[in-house]
Amino acid sequence: MSNAPAEDEVSLFEKDMKEFWIQFKMSYGTEQNNQTSALRDLCKETIEALSEKWSKKLKEEDLMIDKIREYNNEILQQNKYIAEKEEQLTEIKGKINQEEEEQKNLNDSIQKLKEELRKKMEIKSSKNKAAKEKVEQVSKIKALFEEHLALEIRRIHDEQLQFIFRHIDHKDPDKPYIFTLSINEQGDYEVTSCTPPLDCIAELQLKLRETNNFSAFVANVRKAFTALSYKQSAGN
Numbered sequence: 001m002s003n004a005p006a007e008d009e010v011s012l013f014e015k016d017m018k019e020f021w022i023q024f025k026m027s028y029g030t031e032q033n034n035q036t037s038a039l040r041d042l043c044k045e046t047i048e049a050l051s052e053k054w055s056k057k058l059k060e061e062d063l064m065i066d067k068i069r070e071y072n073n074e075i076l077q078q079n080k081y082i083a084e085k086e087e088q089l090t091e092i093k094g095k096i097n098q099e100e101e102e103q104k105n106l107n108d109s110i111q112k113l114k115e116e117l118r119k120k121m122e123i124k125s126s127k128n129k130a131a132k133e134k135v136e137q138v139s140k141i142k143a144l145f146e147e148h149l150a151l152e153i154r155r156i157h158d159e160q161l162q163f164i165f166r167h168i169d170h171k172d173p174d175k176p177y178i179f180t181l182s183i184n185e186q187g188d189y190e191v192t193s194c195t196p197p198l199d200c201i202a203e204l205q206l207k208l209r210e211t212n213n214f215s216a217f218v219a220n221v222r223k224a225f226t227a228l229s230y231k232q233s234a235g236n
Contacts, residue, residue, distance in 0.1 A: 013050065020046050130187045151218070158182065160192060165222055169229045177225040189214075198224045 023042070150167040165177040179201070180193040189208050194201050204224070208217040 013054070016046070016050060126187075151222070156180070163218065163221070165225055168222070168225050169233075171233065177222075177229075179221060189217075196225075196228065198228065200224055 020043070150165065152164040152166070154162040154164065156162050160180050160182040162178060162180050166175070167173045168177050169175045176195075178193070178195045179191055179198075182190050182192050184190045189205065191201055191205050198204075198221070201221070201224070204217060204220050207220075208214065
């Protein structure tokens with residue numbers, strides 16, 4: 001954009017010089033002797049006018065160039081600023097995406113834990129219900145056992161039930177034959193002690209777990225104690 005005005009100024013300068021020489025020749029041809037001094041002054045004034053004119057134009061051109069450079073520098077600074085902000089924005093978006101992914105994973109983990117807890121609570125509730133039913137079953141037949149089998153049932157520590165048989169040993173009807181029963185974490189019956197020991201107690205316990213027939217289990221334990229008593233009496 002700065003070349004076109006410069007070309008125009010050159011054309012004007014050439015035009016002014018041509019006019020000057022035309023005037024110079026005309027003056028020189030008609031009044032060579034009388035106007036030498038005036039011509040010299042005219043030449044000096046013309047040169048000074050042209051110098052001042054071109055000096056002003058050059059200053060305007062320099063000022064314009066400086067403004068263009070300043071404008072270009074401002075554009076470069078703005079582009080740099082925009083690039084920095086775009087980089088920061090990209091970084092922020094990346095962090096937001098990462099946080100959203102972490103939040104999703106956290107929510108999934110929490111949901112998974114809730115589901116696992118719910119299942120465990122259901123299992124625990126089911127086991128508690130089964131254990132309660134078994135305890136109720138034992139309580140219901142307690143009176144029947146005490147009346148017909150000379151059985152005493154006691155609730156002892158750790159929610160265990162102690163079964164005490166009497167009238168087994170004919171020589172000593174008050175002699176106690178005892179086993180202790182509990183319900184383990186799996187909700188199954190478990191014999192925790194047996195006095196005197198019975199070799200078949202593990203087998204009877206397994207059968208109880210398979211059939212869930214508690215009455216038959218107690219009756220079979222009493223039979224085993226009775227058989228043991230007869231065996232011990234016969235040995236003596």
